Amino acid sequence: MIYRIKQLSYLFIASLSVAGVLYGSDIKVVFSNDAGRIESLKTFEADNVSFVSGTELARLLEAGTFYSEPKKKLDIKFKEWRVKLSAYSSYVLMENLSTDNRLDDILHLPIPVMPSDDDILIPFSAFMTILDVVMPEILSYDEELKTLEIKTALVNITGITIQQKSNGTLIKISTTREFPLDSYRAWINRELGWLYLTIVNGISDSISIVSAPTKGAVVKVIPVQMEESTQLSFKLRGVVEKPEIYQTTDPNQIVISLRTPERITRKQVEDDLLKNSERWLIDTIVLDAGHGGKDPGSIGVTGLKEKDVALDIVKRIGKLIKKKLRVNVVYTRDEDIYVSLEERGKIANRNEGKLFISIHLNSFPKNRNVKGFEVYILRPGKTASAIEVAERENSVLRFDDKTSAERFEQHATEMLILASLTQAAFMSESEDLSGMLEKELKKKISSPSRGVKQAGFFVLVGASMPHAYIEAGFISNRKEEENFKSSKYKQKIAEAVYEGVRKFKHKYEQLILSANGRLN
Ligand SMILES: [Zn+2]
Structure with missing residues (x-):
């Protein structure tokens, strides 16, 4: 899908300095899909414009961030977009990450974003235009009530890739952000032949997970969304050793490594041989x-x-x-x-x-x-x-x-x-x-x-x-x-x-x- 954004009109170009920033009243963030969850987003006022922390906003939106201190740049990664902000610049680079139609856009904010400690401050109202594109139909902002409503549960587990390696199978679970180490766990029920992974506060994109091609030791994947966690169940084939699990941050992934004894791998390859003999x-x-x-x-x-x-x-x-x-x-x-x-x-x-x-x-x-x-x-x-x-x-x-x-x-x-x-x-x-x-x-x-x-x-x-x-x-x-x-x-x-x-x-x-x- 391609979105095109027109340049925002210049309302004004204010030259802002960090010294001129005052605390404003917080923005209330309401999660309508998650009854009772209300958070607040701190604002900073400068020249009558409300700024918010880019990192904090990204956290609330389940988006991943990468901050470069020397360059004073903040990248925010949404499901299909990467938004790049640079301190003192009013240009925002938007990269569409969907592979079929790659199209980048540059959006011009009426005022530049500002540096903060390990963070970038974003003029909130103007940034909503970008959010409408990267998270269509999910957000609405009431300027008068200073309330941001997040309408659907935000997916933070976006997909799965399964790779057959020489000595085992790797399951890579793409996430929008880093999860705390104690919030995920994997274990195997050997009798039933299932591997389970639970991620506390995880919300999975079940369609992309179910439709991921299975390989190697993994025959089937079933995501189950529970109130406070997501569980991914992997039906296994053959014998696998104890699963090992770790997280990577660039890209954000939870990786499960399933080591397989040799003969199982061989069996798998024989199956592949049958399927596609000419290749071999x-x-x-x-x-x-x-x-x-x-x-x-x-x-x-x-x-x-x-x-x-x-x-x-x-x-x-x-x-x-x-x-x-x-x-x-x-x-x-x-x-x-x-x-x-x-x-x-x-x-x-x-x-x-x-x-x-x-x-x-x-x-x-x-x-x-x-x-x-x-x-x-x-x-x-x-x-x-x-x-x-x-x-x-x-x-x-x-x-x-x-x-x-x-x-x-x-x-x-x-x-x-x-x-x-x-x-x-x-x-x-x-x-x-x-x-x-x-x-x-x-x-x-x-x-x-x-x-x-x-x-x-x-x-x-x-x-x-x-x-x-x-x-x-x-x-x-x-x-x-x-x-x-x-x-x-x-x-x-x-x-x-x-x-x-x-x-x-x-x-x-x-x-x-x-x-x-x-x-x-
Ligand atoms: Zn030699």
Whole structure:
């Protein structure tokens, strides 16, 4: 919806100073929907104009506020509008927040707003014109009786977004303002499979809450408005751990994090697969050559660099995949340049990769006899707190292979970023893929297999796709370093990886398609 406001006529422009402010008689605020509730709004008089506190007015109207002291600006957020006021200015910026039709307006008040302690004083009568727009048909003001009537119960819980994350489900409840910490509580009735949230003094917009799409562990949302609180009931699917709840202020939200054990997430993803199988066909494969540019990776005794070998192998894999599988290949880098780890993740995301394969070389200079290749799966950790579900990173590294400790440290950050590409739901696919890659490598190259391993990480949020992280051999071992100089040897590695990918793709797509009833 679009509202247009004409500029108010200049009645007068008064230059006001804070010193000239006197206390006036209060404005009576009557809540006709809330029998008996009457509050008063203090006024300040200057040059025969009544000013009120912007923060106090916003509180009574259940609107959110943001005050910037250095700029002496107050933003008031209503359901569909953000109103921006600046001290000493008579211009009011109004931003329409409804996404479909964004239109901003500038309204000219007859007199400027004034600064106060951590607040802005607003000329009340003139501001009513703005309130009529941002809260249509809710307010009426009787100038003679100095009474503001609020006709309907003001919604302060405006909507819900439910997000499925790698390790759980996040429920974000949008509010118009901050609620005191002791005014909301969430708990689960496990027998019945419901999560309840009560918010004291909450009034919910039931239509937008009921119509919010459900995801992950949440099947259904039912809002119940009670006299002094609102209760939101969430029907749950599967097992969830103890809910964690916290509040954010920009934007105003109450967030509930529901951590789910892996297999439940996986079940959810399988349901999604059934619904939309084509999305999951392996049509884009992301190939990631480790290191590059200023970061050489590990360096062999004769000076061979991990970054060069990895790039060479990755390009060979890409060529085979493009030619034989006819799928889209995306390289995180295809030349000797430095690409940050975040950027690698972004590239995979942006291109909607369906498989992610990373090539590295191992190094263990303390014992140059150590040789062999390894395939890694990045396993999400289980003990991260709610905040991490909400997109924070954490790094705890588990490893049991002492000879790998040093290299692990070196690659920890890298693997952590890559962990953002994984999802609990894809662990079994990643295990499958890694197993197939290991089997093919074992067949084709002389380097002994050190097995498929898992490294434990707290999972990050990001793109998710089956992945494998290949350490193709030890560049610190003289024989293996020689191998890595040979085109023939690198081609063998590439062929093995290609073959593993081909088999995985075949099996996986067959599963998806048959699950969707297209085959068999
Ligand atoms: Zn590396």
